[in-house]
Amino acid sequence: MDGTGSSPLPVDANNKPLSANARFAQNPNAQCWLWKDHTSIPEAAAITQIAQKIRPHYLAKIGGTYSSEWFWAKLWHCIKVDPEVFSAAYSWVELADYIPALLAGITDPREIQRGVCMAGHKALYADEWGGLPDKEFLIALDPRLAELRDRLYIKAHDASTIAGRLCPEWAAKLGLRAGIPIAMGEMDVHYGAIGCGVAEGTLVKVIGTSTCDCAVVSVEKTVADIPGICGIVRGAILPGYFGIEAGQSAVGDIFKWFIEGVLGDVSLHEELTSQAAAQKPGQSGLLALDWNNGNRTILVDQLLTGLLLGQTLYTTRAEIYRALIEGTAFGARAIVERIRQYGVPVERIVCSGGIAEKNPMLMQIYADVTGCEMRVSRSSQSCALGSAVAAAVVAGAHPDFKTAQAAMTGLKEVTYRPIAENQAIYNQLYTLYINLHDAFGGVTANTDLGKVMKTLLALKAQQSR
DSSP states (O other): OEEOSSOEEEEOTTSOBGGGSGGGTTOGGGSOOOTTOOTTHHHHHHHHHHHHHHOHHHHHTTTTOOOTTSHHHHHHHHHHHOHHHHHHOSEEEEHHHHHHHHHTTOOOGGGOOEEHHHHHHHSOOBGGGTBSOOHHHHHHHOHHHHHHHTTSOSOEEOTTSEEEEOOHHHHHHHTOOTTOEEEOOEEHHHHHHHHTTOOTEEEEEEESSSEEEEEEEETTSOOOOOTTSSEEEETSSSTTEEEEEEEESOSHHHHHIIIIIISOOTTHHHHHHHHHHTSOTTTTOOEEEOOBTBBOSSSOBTTOOOEEEOOOTTOOHHHHHHHHHHHHHHHHHHHHHHHHHTTOOEEEEEEESHHHHHOHHHHHHHHHHHOSEEEEESOTTHHHHHHHHHHHHHTTSSSSHHHHHHHHOOEEEEEEOOOHHHHHHHHHHHHHHHHHHHHHTTSSSSOOOTTHHHHHHHHHHHHHO
């Protein structure tokens, strides 16, 4: 079982969603607060500010900044916008924890086996400080969050734990045998990483509307705190490994916005891809920042927006399309360079998702920009496959995750390797990208951007020749 995160669901004392109650049936705040909701920006900023003062170690494991996409920010926002819903909720359960609990017939939220994947990455959970944030910290946010803590959970578990056993009601509905073990819930892309064969040195990148990047490092090693990433959590992906998460808030959504939202023609994807593939790196003279839905990594700022630089009266829509793809590739490189900087090995990248399978041009651009070999998962449903790997292990079909991955996962034969001449141009463009990234992202002050446009024009002239 996997789900998006953080997607907390308010439930009553019998583990029923509040939205199932006629009183709240038409109230969106009583439904699942989906991961992509960013309305909790002020609360996330306040959590970061308060933690910096009184619990800096909480922030160290999540890259230094709490996100508006995450658990406590959404709950605090609910208190502010709909205190009636918050008061009616006995507890809150992440979607990836709720579904296994439902299948197991669990009717008390306190009995739900919570996954460390969600807890560690989204709810500031760590065994080293006793689990969830302490009440003193939560009181500093809002006393009602501190009161809720006792109705949440004490311990969170990795994927080697059984979440429960299939109850007779759901066994009958699914045509399965009652009592079979249910794997622990994890975030979709974390199980996707397992389905892609994640191991030390292999970064898994699931490319869809957004991207999520996952890497693992053995718990026998020391992993430094990495500023700007989404978390370092023991057992969050594979048992026995630290799970490291990063990502981009929009990738496929940017392409969809341009082709369907701006150009208004869904059929243009194939045509523009073909035209863009005929261009050389730097030939368009364009450079884009990939922040159309904010920046998740490494700046962690949802109030940043997109940028397209270098347009002239001759700029074409295919050139813009390619520049947007390149912008997402530069954002991907920023993540790779950040985690490498702090000692996490990245020797190759394995990708999954429809874009990775269907767009060879994008994959080659990513290889040229990152300088990494790019591979594609054999399964078109790697997240579901990773969930199945976990189920196979807890059911005893395989003795451990390494064995299960070897038997159940694999890569397609296609390999995208960096092309040296393209890589040389992209290295120059990436330097310009970082200038924009750091200036507009607030990393550096008084940055001189006066040469960026002229450098882009010089590269355009060079590549056009």
